[in-house]
Amino acid sequence: MHAAFTETQEMFRAAVRDLLADRRPPAAVRAAREDGTGRVPGLWEALAEMGVLGALVPEELGGLGADEIDVVGVLEEAGYAACGEPLAEHAVVALPAVAAAVTSGDVAELADLVTGAVAGRVTLTARVPPAGRFVAHATVADHLVLDVDGVLVLVAAEEAAPVPEPSLDPGRHLGAVAVDPGAGVALRGADPSRAAERGVLAAAAQAVGVARRLLDDTVAYVSERRQFGKPVGSYQAVKHHLADVRLGIEFAAPLVYRAAWSVAHRDPEAGRDVSAAKAAASDAVDLACRMALQCHGAIGYTAEYDLHLWLERGWTLAADWGDARWHRRRVAAHLGL
Incomplete structure (x- = not known):
């Protein structure tokens, strides 16, 4: 196992980081929420042009043919930017599942849909256990990939x-769906357990990204906020809180990267590894949320303050795809314990 990212992987991550920083500052995040779409104009198309949406899709279907190690850093950056586009559900869970079914020859007629999804013309989302009972981005997606009695099924949004x-x-953009038996197209060439592993991994990676953003923003705030004639960040109690957050992040991140390796290499213990990663990432982001709120003081409770964008995302990701206890x-x- 090579315990470092390649130069290409680091460049891919940096390119996405720069794109998100440019296109999705806090003001754009708020505007996207208020218009009901959750989308920043042009960002989805830009992600498609960079190959992010089709990263896990085979090259013969128009994707990059990459693996989970290649995209785990991108997912972390999505969390850091509070990216509201359904990047994880579309690019990491739903689209690779449909592509796997197509390449198996099971549903070759869906090849055009895969091509459209890679290009960003079609938006997919997914719900696979241990995801919750509601489907994220269900109200803004074109198609949903759902686990129905252990089989992945592609259902049009109108039908769902x-x-x-x-x-x-x-x-x-949560939505409750009720699908009739026999609805949609069964993706028998897709593995539900692999889709679940990818979903858990994606949530864990994004949670680490959110935790990093909360730590960075809080350090910046306590370095500037002055009380009793000195920055509040100079007080030992504040330092200890933020040091604990840093430790949580540094403990969780390697577990997330190891989980990405396990999923990419189809390790028999991948299920264990993604759960270890998600448990640590959920703990880390929950602590980051609580400490950020406490260190910001009263202004942290103000909904109009940008901190809330990451608090809401962090606590949601902590529970999404199974919480730490699960x-x-x-x-x-x-x-065997």
Whole structure:
């Protein structure tokens, strides 16, 4: 195992970081939420042009033919930017599942849909256990990939008829769906467990990104905010809180990267590794949220303050695709405890 990212992987991550920083500053995040789409104009198309949307799709279907190691850093950057586009659900879970079914010869007629999704003309989302009962981005997607009795099924949004549901993070666009037996197209060439591993990995990577952003913003704030004649960040209690957050992030990130390696190499213990990563990432982002709120003081409770964009995303990701307790139990089961 080579425990470092390649130069190409680092460049891919940096390119996405720069794009998101340019196109999705906090003001753009708020505007996207208010217009009901969650999208920053032109960003989805730019991600498609960079190959991000089709990163895990085979080259013969128009994708990059990359693996989870190549995209884990991109997902972390998506969390850092509070990216509201359905990047993880579309590019990491749903689209690779449809592509796998197409390449297996099971549903060759869906090749055009894959091509459109790679180019950003079609938007997909997914719900696969241990994801919750509601489907993220269901109300803004064109097609949904759902686990129906252990089989992945592609269902058009019109057929699924998602009903909007409230969420702590409005950018999630949650929807409740009820699919009749026999609805949609069965993706028998796609592996539900692999889709689940990818979903858990994506949530963990984004959670680490959110935690990093909260730490960076909080360090910047306490370095400038003065109380009793000196920056509040100079006080030992504040330093200790932020040091704990840093430790949580540095503990979680290697587990996320190891999980990406395990999923990419189809390691038999990939399920254990993604659960270990998600448990640590959920703990890290929850701590980052709580400490950021506390260190910001009263202004941190103001909804108009940008901190809330990452608090809402962080706490949502901490629970999404299984919370820390659920995944610790899964790790324990893998270890026979």
